[in-house]
Amino acid sequence: MVTTGLDPAGWAPKPVRVAYALTLARTAVELVGWVLGSFVITPTRGAELREELGPSEALLQLGASGGVLVALSGLWLLGAYRMRAGRPWARIVLALAGALCALWLLNNTTMSGFDVSLAAERSHEVLAIAAAALLCLPAANAHFTSHRAQPTC
Known part of the structure; x- marks a missing residue:
């Protein structure tokens, strides 16, 4: 069997698959x-x-x-694609981006208070934070450590 480095459907643990979907949704929400x-x-x-x-x-x-x-947005999608394929660097980059989104959201909330319009306007940041949190779960660790021994594309 020839491997392409792509994530076969269902191979990645559920937190990684959900983080991938959240990252796609985050990008779409921001563009729209x-x-x-x-x-x-x-x-x-x-x-x-x-x-x-x-x-x-x-x-x-x-x-x-x-x-x-x-x-x-293209960089976010590239990171999500490589994260789903199990690349540890992509996991780190998306987790750091999620942490920066958390800081940005916290700053905006403390400066202007919380209201519904802020929540709707910053929903893409909430999605990035959720995706980053999922990537830090223990269930996701095996997916990224198993790809360290393999050469990257």
Whole structure:
């Protein structure tokens, strides 16, 4: 049997599979939230930028922030994919990213208080924190230690 380094369906322990799904959901929620906040939910960031900077600068600013968001989302997806495949470095990176999200969420909550709009706006951070917590469970350890002896792609 030839192995490709991919996680066969159901091979990873349940915490790793759930953390993978949460990371995918986190990325989707952040992308959808950016689109809704920029173009749909009033007052939109796009309209505010047009008022402050003018149409061409606002378009440039939205394009730059969208491009950075897509690049960072791609890195999250790469980390999730490699984490599911059992790469210890991906587990560490996603756990550290989850810890940073926890600090960011704690900072935002202490600065502006907690309300429902903050919870909805920061739901992608909550998903990242949950995924990071699952990766630290003992049930996930075997998945990552078994891949240390194998060469990485």
